[in-house]
Amino acid sequence: MQNEWPLWEIFIRGQHGLSHRHVGSLHAPDAETAVRNARDVYTRRSEGVSIWVVEAAQITASDPDAKEAMFEPAEDKVYRHPTFYDIPDDAGHM
Amino acid sequence: MSGNTNASLFEFLLRQGDNTLVLGQRLSEWCGHGPVLEEDIALANIALDLVGQTQLWLALACEVEGTGRSADDLAMLRDVWDFRNLLLVEQPNRDFGMTILRQFLFDQWHLLQLHALAESSEDRVAAIATKAEREVRYHVERSSEAVIALGDGTEESHGRMQGALDRLTPYIGEMFEADAVDAALVRDGVAPEPARLKPAYDSAVAAVLSEATLSMPSVPVAQTGGRSGKRHTEHLGHMLTQMQWLQRAYPGAEW
Numbered sequence: 511m512q513n514e515w516p517l518w519e520i521f522i523r524g525q526h527g528l529s530h531r532h533v534g535s536l537h538a539p540d541a542e543t544a545v546r547n548a549r550d551v552y553t554r555r556s557e558g559v560s561i562w563v564v565e566a567a568q569i570t571a572s573d574p575d576a577k578e579a580m581f582e583p584a585e586d587k588v589y590r591h592p593t594f595y596d597i598p599d600d601a602g603h604m
Numbered sequence: 605m606s607g608n609t610n611a612s613l614f615e616f617l618l619r620q621g622d623n624t625l626v627l628g629q630r631l632s633e634w635c636g637h638g639p640v641l642e643e644d645i646a647l648a649n650i651a652l653d654l655v656g657q658t659q660l661w662l663a664l665a666c667e668v669e670g671t672g673r674s675a676d677d678l679a680m681l682r683d684v685w686d687f688r689n690l691l692l693v694e695q696p697n698r699d700f701g702m703t704i705l706r707q708f709l710f711d712q713w714h715l716l717q718l719h720a721l722a723e724s725s726e727d728r729v730a731a732i733a734t735k736a737e738r739e740v741r742y743h744v745e746r747s748s749e750a751v752i753a754l755g756d757g758t759e760e761s762h763g764r765m766q767g768a769l770d771r772l773t774p775y776i777g778e779m780f781e782a783d784a785v786d787a788a789l790v791r792d793g794v795a796p797e798p799a800r801l802k803p804a805y806d807s808a809v810a811a812v813l814s815e816a817t818l819s820m821p822s823v824p825v826a827q828t829g830g831r832s833g834k835r836h837t838e839h840l841g842h843m844l845t846q847m848q849w850l851q852r853a854y855p856g857a858e859w
Contacts, residue, residue: 515640536642539753546746547642550649 517566518544520551522558530562541565612788613726614668615688616795618678619831621661622689625679626840627710628654629847630697639700646746650707653739660732667728680851684841691830692775694840698768701754701761705768708747712808713779715740716801725793748812755816762817769813770821777826779805 515537521530533552538544544563552558572580584590631651638644662675693710697703718740721733754761780798782790789795813820829835850857 537640538642543749543753546749547646549742550646551642554645554649 515539518548518563519566519569520544520548521562521564522548522552523560524558525556530560533557535566538563609788609792610668612785613794614665615785616789617661617665617668617729618688621658621665621675621678622687623693623710623714624654624661625658626687626689626843627693627707628652628658629843630693630695631703631707633697634703643700647703650743650746653736653743657732657736657739660735664728664732676851680848684836684844685833687830687836687840687844688833689830689840690775690778691827691837692772692778694830694837694843695772695775696839699764701764702768702771704747704750704754705765706772707743708751708812709772709776709809711740711744711747712812713801713805715744716804716808717796720796720801724795729794751812751818752816755813755818765816766818769818773821774823774825774827777823778828778831781826781828781831783832 516539517535518538518541519535520533522533523530536544536547536551538547541563545561548561548563553561628651631647631654634644634647635651636644638647658679659675662678665678666673666675690710692706695702695706715737718733718737722730722737724730724733751765755765756762780802782798786795786798790797810820827837830837830840
């Protein structure tokens with residue numbers, strides 16, 4: 511629809527979160543309004559300390575139909591996981 | 605505190621609490637009817653901020669009055685003539701533009717007033733004002749941007765916003781009116797002289813209206829009578845019948 515506001519994807523960093531996470535999407539006429547709307551729609555229960563908005567049309571996504579070629583080849587390459595190393599206790603949580 | 609000072613403080617607290625109560629109730633009428641989901645939630649959030657502030661102001665009013673009435677009693681069991689809100693906030697929602705413009709005219713004043721009250725000599729007043737100011741800073745940002753977007757929007761939205769401004773401008777003057785209650789509060793350092801806020805209000809409002817391509821009509825006489833309780837508009841009574849019906853029909857009912 512021509513008259514509809516563009517869709518924005520909303521990313522929020524929580525109180526103790528290290529990175530912004532995708533929480534949902536909403537409509538807004540411009541980026542600043544999208545931030546304010548995100549504040550009202552997604553942080554009313556103290557969910558966040560920082561908001562990013564990205565116009566959905568600006569996101570390039572992988573093709574769901576190409577899933578097999580994109581992701582399956584990694585499945586049988588277990589040697590890529592660092593599970594074959596003994597981690598010294600001193601190294602702590604990795 | 606002398607009895608007279610107490611009575612003035614009580615009256616002042618009613619004015620504070622009734623402004624936020626009546627406007628909060630008006631905004632909550634939009635819940636589920638907003639033009640888009642995002643605005644619907646935003647208006648409900650602001651309504652809840654205002655009702656939350658009401659609880660603080662009216663609870664303090666009861667404490668000052670000291671007769672055992674509760675904030676709920678004041679909100680739900682008083683009739684029109686005992687309300688002390690500005691006439692502006694009891695005006696009906698009408699369309700979204702009118703709602704936003706009413707909000708804008710109130711928010712700009714509310715922020716200036718709370719900012720001054722944060723320095724009040726009465727600690728309990730200063731504490732409520734400090735908390736409320738943070739919320740209202742956001743209200744101002746939101747309503748100002750909306751006024752600009754709609755005023756400087758389409759021919760249709762511009763016309764509606766100018767119509768709303770023409771209709772609501774007569775209610776601005778009451779914000780800066782002063783009576784004996786105000787004089788007592790100013791003397792004690794509890795609240796600022798209302799007229800002192802006017803220059804900052806006029807310039808803040810003018811800046812937004814100019815960006816919104818709206819023009820303030822000249823109004824010969826301000827509509828007053830709400831904060832003094834002398835004469836409310838016909839709209840407040842209708843609003844109270846909705847807001848208070850449950851306590852009236854089922855006295856003492858609780859969750």
